[in-house]
Amino acid sequence: MPESDDFDDPRVRAAVQAHAEQVLAGQQFAALDPAQVRTRALRRARGPRLGLAAAAVLAVGLLIAPLGTRLVGGLPAVPAAPPADTGLAACIAGLQDADVDRGSASVSTGEPVLVGYVEDSFRDGNVATRNVTYVGSDPTVTDLVTGQVVELESPSAAAALWKSIQPDVLNGDFGGSQAWLDRVNREPARPVDDSTGELGLVWYELPVELAVEVNCNGQTRSVRVRGTAGFVPGAAENGRIEALACDGVVVERNEQGEFGLVCD
Amino acid sequence: MEVPRPLRYASFDEFVEARSANLVKFAYLTTHDPEDARDAVQDALTGLYPRWARVSAAGDPEHYVRRSIVNSHISQWRRRGAERVADDQAVFEAIAPGDHALAQADADAVARLFARLTPRQRAVLLMRFWEGCSFAEIADATGCAEATARSIVHRAIQVLRAGFQGGHDA
Numbered sequence: 001m002p003e004s005d006d007f008d009d010p011r012v013r014a015a016v017q018a019h020a021e022q023v024l025a026g027q028q029f030a031a032l033d034p035a036q037v038r039t040r041a042l043r044r045a046r047g048p049r050l051g052l053a054a055a056a057v058l059a060v061g062l063l064i065a066p067l068g069t070r071l072v073g074g075l076p077a078v079p080a081a082p083p084a085d086t087g088l089a090a091c092i093a094g095l096q097d098a099d100v101d102r103g104s105a106s107v108s109t110g111e112p113v114l115v116g117y118v119e120d121s122f123r124d125g126n127v128a129t130r131n132v133t134y135v136g137s138d139p140t141v142t143d144l145v146t147g148q149v150v151e152l153e154s155p156s157a158a159a160a161l162w163k164s165i166q167p168d169v170l171n172g173d174f175g176g177s178q179a180w181l182d183r184v185n186r187e188p189a190r191p192v193d194d195s196t197g198e199l200g201l202v203w204y205e206l207p208v209e210l211a212v213e214v215n216c217n218g219q220t221r222s223v224r225v226r227g228t229a230g231f232v233p234g235a236a237e238n239g240r241i242e243a244l245a246c247d248g249v250v251v252e253r254n255e256q257g258e259f260g261l262v263c264d
Numbered sequence: 265m266e267v268p269r270p271l272r273y274a275s276f277d278e279f280v281e282a283r284s285a286n287l288v289k290f291a292y293l294t295t296h297d298p299e300d301a302r303d304a305v306q307d308a309l310t311g312l313y314p315r316w317a318r319v320s321a322a323g324d325p326e327h328y329v330r331r332s333i334v335n336s337h338i339s340q341w342r343r344r345g346a347e348r349v350a351d352d353q354a355v356f357e358a359i360a361p362g363d364h365a366l367a368q369a370d371a372d373a374v375a376r377l378f379a380r381l382t383p384r385q386r387a388v389l390l391m392r393f394w395e396g397c398s399f400a401e402i403a404d405a406t407g408c409a410e411a412t413a414r415s416i417v418h419r420a421i422q423v424l425r426a427g428f429q430g431g432h433d434a
Contacts, residue, residue: 008421009424011425012421012425015424016394019378020293022375024289027289027292029285029288029292030285031281032309034280037280037313038276040310041310
């Protein structure tokens with residue numbers, strides 16, 4: 001039996017196998033009918049026209065909605081991002097055929113709670129881009145070490161480095177509203193279209209650079225994290241990150257070496 | 265032990281007939297829901313069909329389907345959030361333990377620990393330790409760099425190890 005190391009553990013291996021046996025116990029799995037799959041694919045192929053039309057309508061709506069929010073001062077504020085599972089999500093469902101998917105988390109405006117939403121675009125079954133917008137901040141987080149603050153070179157440079165954040169951050173794995181960039185896996189200036197949507201600690205000690213635009217209480221701010229994410233055996237978690245921040249958005253690191261964004 | 269599969273298939277139909285049952289099994293292991301699993305594979309294959317020539321020429325089309333399954337499940341999981349975890353827990357609780365090396369108490373603990381893993385962590389652990397995939401295969405199937413696949417496996421192992429230690433220390 002192999003000894004435990006970073007990537008193997010006899011007990012974990014046994015647990016996974018036992019778990020799989022448990023889950024599969026008594027289950028039968030039949031092959032799908034290729035003809036049915038083909039028929040469905042052909043139906044879907046006829047759908048994109050409608051899907052693209054819906055996308056155009058939605059895009060216009062998204063452009064207009066923020067303007068409306070600003071212009072209609074006396075009315076209740078319109079959230080800048082879609083609340084979870086609302087009609088917009090239903091609209092989005094119609095865009096699935098256009099290989100567009102948007103997930104949303106709860107959104108709050110004007111409240112000091114860091115929440116946001118995720119927009120993914122898929123290409124060839126893989127996440128091609130993932131944009132994460134945060135709204136608000138969480139003032140309750142106190143056990144953090146504030147990162148080094150420096151000037152951002154230019155907003156366009158940050159925009160060009162628009163990157164992604166793992167969906168875990170919106171699902172409570174990081175203590176609810178605090179968004180942690182705990183796994184950074186980006187080489188500098190990697191084209192966004194080459195994005196896998198995946199963040200992870202890099203196996204080798206590599207320079208990484210991550211940029212996100214943060215919507216802080218209605219103001220868009222760009223934040224960049226640059227440094228070395230270390231995850232080599234014997235030096236795990238020893239990577240260093242120079243946290244870059246601007247416009248009142250602070251990149252912070254907790255005791256576990258995880259990173260988060262906090263809006264002032 | 266599964267019979268090694270060919271990487272090339274004469275047609276889309278041959279691929280679906282040969283591999284879809286196993287893909288549904290993989291999806292079920294990932295989602296723990298038979299309907300979700302079947303839907304995920306249906307969706308993935310539906311997406312594959314118009315790209316069949318290109319994807320199959322580029323390599324094993326199963327990787328494409330697996331990647332779609334995992335991505336689809338992650339999106340679902342993200343939308344459902346905590347509700348999904350609660351469902352998983354209920355599923356785990358209902359599972360009758362089989363005749364395996366772990367004791368009943370350990371099996372229950374394992375089920376609970378698995379509910380703590382993210383869908384991607386669960387998927388890569390199953391690929392690594394149940395299906396015996398290499399890191400390169402996992403990376404290909406999950407659409408990430410091999411280094412990232414390693415880190416996901418590592419993190420998932422850490423989660424389970426921490427759970428084991430917590431259980432025994434308690």
